[in-house]
Amino acid sequence: MKNTILYFLDDPSRDKHFHQYLLAGLVDAGFNPVVTYFWTTPDRRSSLQEAGFEVLDLGCSPKSYKGFHPSLVAKIARALKTRQAIAAHVQRHHPLIYLAIAARWTGLPVLFYTIRIAKLIRTTSRRLAFRLISAQISQVIAVSEGVKNDFIHRTGIAASKLVVIPNGIDPRSYELNLPKAEARKAFSLSKEKFLFGMAARFRKAKDHLGLIRAFSMVRREMGNACLVLAGDGPLENEIRETVVAQGLQEAVVFTGKIPPQDIPLLLHGLDVFVHPSWREGMPAAILEAMASGLPVIATDAEGVSDIFASALDFGRMVARGNTQALAQAMLELYRKPPGLSLIHI
Numbered sequence: 001m002k003n004t005i006l007y008f009l010d011d012p013s014r015d016k017h018f019h020q021y022l023l024a025g026l027v028d029a030g031f032n033p034v035v036t037y038f039w040t041t042p043d044r045r046s047s048l049q050e051a052g053f054e055v056l057d058l059g060c061s062p063k064s065y066k067g068f069h070p071s072l073v074a075k076i077a078r079a080l081k082t083r084q085a086i087a088a089h090v091q092r093h094h095p096l097i098y099l100a101i102a103a104r105w106t107g108l109p110v111l112f113y114t115i116r117i118a119k120l121i122r123t124t125s126r127r128l129a130f131r132l133i134s135a136q137i138s139q140v141i142a143v144s145e146g147v148k149n150d151f152i153h154r155t156g157i158a159a160s161k162l163v164v165i166p167n168g169i170d171p172r173s174y175e176l177n178l179p180k181a182e183a184r185k186a187f188s189l190s191k192e193k194f195l196f197g198m199a200a201r202f203r204k205a206k207d208h209l210g211l212i213r214a215f216s217m218v219r220r221e222m223g224n225a226c227l228v229l230a231g232d233g234p235l236e237n238e239i240r241e242t243v244v245a246q247g248l249q250e251a252v253v254f255t256g257k258i259p260p261q262d263i264p265l266l267l268h269g270l271d272v273f274v275h276p277s278w279r280e281g282m283p284a285a286i287l288e289a290m291a292s293g294l295p296v297i298a299t300d301a302e303g304v305s306d307i308f309a310s311a312l313d314f315g316r317m318v319a320r321g322n323t324q325a326l327a328q329a330m331l332e333l334y335r336k337p338p339g340l341s342l343i344h345i
Contacts, residue, residue, distance in 0.1 A: 146302030
């Protein structure tokens with residue numbers, strides 16, 4: 001088919017709603033996007049395929065994907081030629097190396113590279129690799145000004161080669177017409193408590209530990225407050241142990257990983273959304289909380305500043321790592337009179 005663009009993702013676990021928006025936009029513009037996975041597994045269905053987009057599996061595995069394998073370059077080149085692709089889109093540094101080599105080999109005219117988080121090029125080896133293949137990249141797309149500026153600083157790439165296209169969401173998915181008590185019941189959450197919440201992978205960059213320390217600092221002044229943590233990840237055990245060490249077992253609720261389609265329901269049950277990240281790009285979690293009408297407390301990570309540069313007053317932004325400021329912001333919003341909307345235009 002003409003106007004084919006191969007849209008590369010590692011595997012179906014990388015499916016996100018913003019990919020679906022972008023792919024739908026390509027279709028509307030007259031292109032034929034093909035979602036190209038490096039591998040798939042029988043137990044992980046592709047939500048993008050279920051949404052009606054064509055899918056191509058390169059037949060790798062997580063193990064064969066690591067390191068560098070010339071045979072994978074050949075597979076990518078074959079896919080580009082077979083599908084007569086006029087362009088390819090990739091994100092993440094590792095697959096970019098493969099795509100750039102394959103693009104040069106096949107004469108692919110256009111290669112787009114999207115960067116969704118800051119500090120991607122953070123090692124000498126990555127800087128060297130990027131310098132060697134950067135000429136093959138037609139356009140670098142950054143999801144925020146912060147990400148763009150960080151990338152220019154780390155790579156020395158010309159600013160003219162970058163464009164900022166912020167992440168976005170469909171707010172209609174978060175407009176739920178049901179009582180808050182019903183939303184809480186779905187996750188076995190208290191109907192009476194004031195609920196702070198965070199939905200994110202348990203990883204160092206999200207700073208759950210800093211959030212727990214901040215909550216502990218002001219918990220006695222917020223006798224009716226609980227903290228809801230939704231997600232899973234490599235630091236889950238450490239985070240649970242920290243909750244016990246702080247004596248917060250009765251005040252912190254772990255919901256486990258929430259399916260994307262259930263996130264609007266979870267947000268509808270919260271009172272305040274908290275997102276104290278160290279490193280970001282343009283966090284969809286904050287956009288989702290805003291679409292749900294929640295006050296937001298966030299740190300000044302990349303992209304968050306872009307969101308808060310608004311005529312809307314929808315929350316508080318504090319410095320990264322400032323536990324005291326985070327705690328005070330939580331206390332301030334806890335004391336906000338019931339029924340008083342925080343959002344002002």
